[in-house]
Amino acid sequence: MDLDAYVLEHAGQWQRLEQLTRRGRLTGAEADELVEAYQRVATHLSVVRTQAPDAQVVAYLSVLLARARTRAAGTRVGTWRAVRSFVTERFPAALYRLRWWWLGCLAGNVVVTGVMMLWLLAHPDVEQSLLSPAEIDQLVQEDFAGYYSQYAAGSFATQVWVNNAWVTALCLALGVLGLPVLWLLFQNMANLAVIGAIMTRNDAGLQFWGLLLPHGLLELTAVFVAAGVGLRLFWSWVSPGSLSRSRSMAREGRTAATVALGLVGVLLVSGLIEGFVTPSGLPTWARLAIGVLAELVFLAYVFVLGRAAVRRGHTGDLGADLLEDTVATRA
Template identity: 25%
Template structure:
């Protein structure tokens, strides 16, 4: 192909790419305008290789080479912004998303915390109810875990502090598994999320009511009050994400169900990303703080109250001053 024909065929593409580069270098580029930047950059590199292979003029090769070098710098500079995007999501995007989805968050919280509180009260008043949800062997194991004389509280068996990292990994896998189950089951028209929110609430409430009734309240509540701020909130938020998926299938409005589900999933997945962060924090606190007997229960209550205030303040106040897109 002659150089003149090659230039005429691709000049508009080069001009468009040059405009993208100018916008990126000046920091004025819009996300939508540059969504095809990576593909355009690869195209420029291909044109440069063709020009060199066909022996086109040095003027054209220098022009394409210059654009390729500028594109390379912008491509890798913007890829490095992933960390900055993560920071913006954590400190602003996630709490704003939770507030924007307040209907699903409130519904899931009412189902989960409501069933937990109700079952806790009923089990405390009617002790035999615990055996309708938990087997006698599991009840005995729970009593051993929260025995005031235990060396490490909340553990299956006596473990030393050297096992904290192992328990940290166990808590991560267990908690994320519960959260993902609660979220993904929302695809069953929301019924799966509804079931797991109620099931987990009833189970936790039953154990809490039983241990409180037999006199293990101090060891149990001082153990859960710290990491519970993040863990229990995360379960409710995972349920909210699942309910959002289910509602998109049940009431897609004027959209087709597939499109409604796609739009709902984009927000629901972001909620789950925040849930995972909460569960990582909860697992760390549970492994290294909640189970220790060095701190007195009173100290744990104070720390737990601060953590609950931190979570509630973060979700209700963080990101209110920033309105930049995430």
């Protein structure tokens, strides 16, 4: 690495950060600029330390960053700007760019679950091999409906949120391996098909769908999003396209992290619906309407806000100013 060329290339940015740290009161735009400049210079320091550890340059950048960090701690403007950008640009752009992956998971799982449920309804002997008549009666008469009302709504919503977050995290974390994600989806859908077939056979189909769909539409969509993004991460090293495998995986890995963070909020909404709406005394049509509305809002978020963000150049990945710095080299 040519350290002199690197210093010459970035000296202007370092001087600008130094100017911002010495100013009295910063405007909102200057506070944003301070945070962004701090992130860039932190990358510069990392590059210098690993590629050309010159003591003088390292000391200068370390002191500069310390002052900038102290100054940035006094303002939250940049933080709120980053949150707003994430919610309105990065997360919806990631969902829209990867839409065919998770929509494919959604469609495939709906078809598989439907086929499995119909097959189970046509083969009652399979049901009898899984559960005894007493266990089936317990499930239909008490356990299924009781599951949604056995805890206080607040604690139940928290429990559901944590559990669903864990499932989506597994789909994302195991996505790079491919097959484990498909196995998780199969287990989830098989369990749903078995319970649905049992409830339907015992004339409790309306109760089954009336309790499942209000929260399940959004909840399962979140799981399918996580699975689709996980499978895209797997495909990024199988078929990296014009990028190297490492760069392809790095890009999709960062996008997967964006989706994981955003799905925390989506699952919070589905958990609140499951905790407060599903077991409520509202008529079935009202509970279903709330579930459908939540799903439509999510889809509008993806296909309206997400498409607009993609058209503005967002992909769900980090901004170019936060990515690894390009090191200047001497020919």
